[in-house]
Amino acid sequence: MTLRDEARTILRDLTGVPGADFRDGQFEAIEALVADRRRALVVQRTGWGKSAVYFVSCLLRRRQGAGATVIVSPLLALMRDQLAAAERAGIRAAAINSANVTEWDETIAAVHAGDVDLLLISPERLTNPRFRETVLPSLIADLGLLVIDEAHCISDWGHDLRPDYRRIRDLIARLPDGVPTLATTATANSRVITDVAEQLGVRLQPGAAPVSSTVSAPSVSAPSMPAPSVPGSSVSSDDVFVVRGPLARDSLRLGVLQLPTSRHRLGWLLAHLDDLPGSGIIYALTVSAAEDTARLLAAHGHRVRAYTGRTDPAEREAAEQALKTNAVKALVATSALGMGFDKPDLGFVVHLGAPSSPVAYYQQVGRAGRAVETADVLMLPGPEDRDIWQYFASASMPxxxxxxxxxxxxxxxxxxxxxxxxxxxxxxxxxxxxxxxxxxxxxxxxxxxxxxxxxxxxxxxYDAERYGRIAAARAAEQQAMLEYERGGTCRMEFLTDQLDDPQARPCGRCDVCLAGAGEQPWYPADVPEAFLQVAGAQLDHVGVPIEARRQWPSGMDRLGVAVKGRIPADEAVEEGRAVARLTDLGHGRALRDLFAPDTDGHPVDRPLPAVLAQACIRVLAGWDWAVRPAGVIGVGTLGRPRLVASTVSGLAQVGRLTDLGLLPLRPGAGPTTAGNSAFRLASLWDRWEVPDELAERLTGLDGPVLLVDDLVDSRWTMAVAGRLLRRAGAPAVLPLALGIAG
Incomplete structure (x- = not known):
C-alpha cells in the first residue's frame, strides 16, 4: 500500500465518509512531514482541513513507531475543540495546561507508556520552570511530530499577543534530527509567512540571490517566499515546505454599514439581530462595550451572553457550549473568543467597531460559514475605533x-x-x-x-529597528482597515489581497459588488425610532461602581511608606460611583473628549460640561447609600482643578450639601507617577493635607462626605485622600468620579 493509499484510508476512518479524499495540498503536506520529515508551513483558510493534516500525520508517524505528536495550541477553548475532534477521530489525546496542573504527572506517564497519540500544550508551558525542566526533555526525546497551531502568533504581528510563541524557535532547535514540524494558520500575509518561516529555523545564506520555496505537487499553491529583511540573503528552498491556498470564503457575504452614533449601532442590533441567519458572534473592541451590549440585548429579549477576558473560565466554557448548541442567538465577545473556535454552522459575525488590521478581521470573520452555503458578515464601525486601536497598539510595547x-x-x-x-x-x-x-x-x-x-x-x-517595524506595520494595517470601510473595491478581494493572496478577485456577493451591479445591499440599513430610543436609554445609563481598596500593596516599607496588610476599617472609603468608563459606548465619548490633552499633551482644564453635570446628578439620585451624604469635597489636583472645583460646587448647590472646596495640596506637590500600585501609592502618600479649619468642618458633619475626582484609574488617590478625611473626623467617605480609565 502506498503512503497516499494508507493516508486516504486513515482520512476515511477519521471522517466516517467512505469516499473522502484529500483536498489540494493536504496529502502533499502529509507526505513532506511523514515521508521526508520536513518542516512545513500550511496557510489555508478556516475549514480547509488543516487539522486533517496533523491528525493523519500523527497516526502515520505512530505506525512508523514514533512517539506522540505535540501540538502547541494558544487558547483553552481551542484545546477543548481539538481534544473533542481527536476523540471523535479515534485518536487518544490529552492536554497539559494551566487548568489541569494536578493531572500533569498522570498525563506524562500515559505519554511515556504509549497510551497517548496526541498531546496539546499551551505556549506558556514553555516558560513554566517545572514543565521546562521535568516534562519537556522527555517529550522531546520521544517526539513523533511537533505542530504549532495558529502559527501567526510566532510573528512580530502577534508579539504582544503571545510572546511565549517566540520560544518555539528554541524548542525547534532542540529537536532531534528527523522530527518533522508543522506550522498552521489561516491568517498570514507574505510578511507574516516570512517571519514564521524564519522562526521555524530558516537558514539565511548571505550573498545568495532570493529563491523560492517550492513544492512538487502542481495543485499546491506555494508562492515565492518574500526576501528576508537581511540584505544579500535568501531563504533556502529545502528548509520550509510552504502550502498556501486561496483565502477567499465563498460562503461569506461581507458588508459595512456606516451609522452616525453608538445609539444607531445598538439600535440596529436590537432591530435586526433576529433577522441574521442561525447563531453567531457579535465582536466588540472593549470589555465594557461587550458587556454593555450583551446587557442591553438580553434585557430586550435576545438570547445572548457576554464573553470577555473578565469572564470566568467555567462561564466561558458554558458560553461556548451554548453557542455551539444554538442555545443562544449570539455571544457578544471581545477578541478573547477567536482563534480556533469551532462551530461549522456559525451563521453570522457582526463587528461593533472595526478591528485594527485586515489580518485580525479576516481571522475573526473566518469563524463563520464553514459548513453553510451563506453566512453574513457585517461591520458597524465607530468614530472611537481609532482611539482604541492606538491605545492597544502602544500599551504593551517594551x-x-x-x-x-x-x-x-x-x-x-x-x-x-x-x-x-x-x-x-x-x-x-x-x-x-x-x-x-x-x-x-x-x-x-x-x-x-x-x-x-x-x-x-x-x-x-532595545531593538529599535524591530519595534519601529512593528509600529509601522500596525499603522499601515490601521490605514488599510479605513480603506476597507470606505469600500472602493470588493470587500473579499480587498481582504484577501491584504493577505497577499495571488488569487484575490471580486466575490460578487458583498455590498460593494452588489452596488456595482445596481443592486441593494444584502442587509437592512434602517434603524426604527423605537429601537433608537431603547438604545439611547441604555447608553444614557450612569453609575459604574468604584470598588474600594482594602489591602495595601506589598513592600511599601522599601518606598518609605510604613503600611502593610489590610487597610483599617476606620481609614477606608466606601464603595464609590463613577459616571461611566472612558471605553463605554454611551458617556464614554463625552468623557474621552473632556480628558483629551491639548496638542502638546497637557491636560485641558475647563468647567464640567452640562451633559456630564446632569449625569452626575443622576448618579447621586440612583445611589443606594445607607446614609445620605452631608458634604462634598474635591481632590486637590494640578491637572484639572477648575473641572473638579466646578463639579464640587455644582453638586453642593443641587444636593444641598456642605461645600468643602478642594482638599489642599501640600506645598511643592509635583506630578504623580502613573505606575504600578506600590509606586502610585508612594507618590500620593504625602500629597495632601487637612488644615485645622477643614478638620473642624468634617467633624461637624452628620453624614458621609462625597470625595470627587475627575478620573479614577488605580483607585489609590481615593484611598489616600479618603484616609486623610477619615482620620480628620469624616464619618464616612463616598468616592465619586467623572470617569474610570479603561
Missing amino acids: SQAKASAVLSALAEAGRPLSVAALEARVDIRRTPLELLLKVLAVDGAAEKVDRGWTTTGVPWT
Missing part, C-alpha cells in the same frame, strides 16, 4: 528604560522575586510588567523559576 529597571531590580535582589515583590521595586503596572517579563524571558535576559523571576545576566538592548 522600552529600554523599563527593561533596564526590571533587570537591575532582579540583579540587585540577588534572589528570585515574585511579580508582587518586583512591583515594589519598579514603577510598572502589573499587566505590562508581566508582559515585559515574558519578553525578557523569550530574549534570554530573565528567567522564571519556582520562586519567581531572576536575571540570567544576558544583556538586553
